[in-house]
Amino acid sequence: MRIVGVDDGSGQVMVGSLNSDDTEVVVIAELAEFWAAPADHLTRDLRDSVRMRAHAVRLVPPVLPGARVVCIGLNYADHVAEGTFKDQELPEYPTLFARWTASLTVDGAHVPVPAGEDGLDWEGEVVAWVGATLVDATPEEALAAVVGYSAFNDITSRKAQKRTSQWIIGKNGDNSGPLGPMVPAGEVGDLRNGLTVQTRVNGTIVQHGSTAQMIYGVGETLAHISELLTLNPGDLLATGTPSGVGYARTPPWLLHPGDVVEVEIDRLGTLTTHVVDNTHRLA
Template sequence: MRLVRYRSPLGGDVARSGAVVEVAGVDRVVDLGADTLPELLAAGSAPLHAAIAAGAAAAPLLSDVRLEAPVRPGKILCLGYNYRGHVPDGVDPTADDPDFPDVFVKTPNTLGGPADPVVVPAVADDVDYEGEIAVVIGRRAKDVGIDDALDHVAGFTILNDVSDRSWQRRQSQWAMGKCFDGFAPLGPWLVTPDEAGDPQDMLVEVVRDGVVTVSQSTATTIFSVAFVVSYLSSVMTLEPGDIISTGTPQKLPAAQGSHRPLRPGDAVTVRIERLGELTTTFIGGPA
């Protein structure tokens, strides 16, 4: 299932949950009520499937509603350096793997919806993008084992970990470069595990200016989703709706060589196999 939070003028512009379904080749949004997506998923999939089947024919067009971030996480936890880079033939690709994930946080002010533009701050002169798979926690997780970790996942969505490298380089901790307002666009929907499939077998791509700048499979990640959920839950309780963003692959060599910081007017699309696309536009701040 593709599950969303949305607002519609016909519904009084109040946030509701919904399911995106294709009817006669067109995407529509079936209303699922005011409960959050983690609350709906906690009740089981059978009521959701029944509601979707009953409401699909009369559902409004997806293009007629405004999507919000699919969840409002209490915590946004992110990984750095979780994809292996290219190595020459004959070299062990795991030789430089770290022993533990590099974990940092993005604060709640960073969260943005899939249609929200990102303001390029006047004080930031090296804004960059990172296309990532975001894991959505569905069941409370504390001290869970790797074998049970995926049972605590509600689904997957897409996060653009927007970052300003100049602020990131100012100090050993990354928070100031990662936590400008709106620097975590999320969406467009939550894809449930039955439809998302194996999280260690997805192609992650980023497109900028019509050019693919990132293209790499999650098969090359150092730490699996199951490991990361288990690892983080050994320190903190993961609550329904929490987000774990699983890191970004390196830019392709040509893209790295021609890279320039993001400016107002730019747009970046993150597309992930079986999860869809998240396009973020960048704008200038108030004069």
């Protein structure tokens, strides 16, 4: 099952299941209704549900407007070792930053290179979707609350990111958060068992890692966050990227208009993004 958002032009976003050849979406529920009880909706019998032709609607992330998107900045030791923080000890707690939901988009999206940037950088990773309210949760409770996972590309404007110690502005460019369909957690399994994360630029492999290498686990990180703020159904956790990012290469390798990026993750599929010039922001 692959869960997507659907905008049919009526002003209401629906959540549906995209079929295997991307031609049809079976409607499950309205967006807020879905996130009120996501686990229940994922087990519904959809045989009598409304079907929409995918080409006749606009696919959107099935994300609530008020959802929080929390991201782990440094979660693979080989990625830490290749970058700016290579000479520092690993912190006890994960480095977290935020994305706004407005930065999220879907498979096939066009991502503009902002003015003033030499290019964009790729970061292929897995996103976990929270499916239940979490307050002071244990790691086990938090992991059990994850309702699904998606492929994600945390596309970064490195100049903006590195101007200050706060990363948010460089992580929230227009369309800079392509997000694949959500696959139910039961179909994915435990990330600690290892899903292969591979990123390709114009067909060349630039990242190849395993989620088994993550420093901070999904359950542990969500539990830590839940000590400070209440996590709600529909919130997201981006789990970090393995080594191979562009800025850390010699010479640096950044994305330019015309480049195509693919993030392929076991059981989650392939997420494709097209890099375009800044004029597309005005389109």
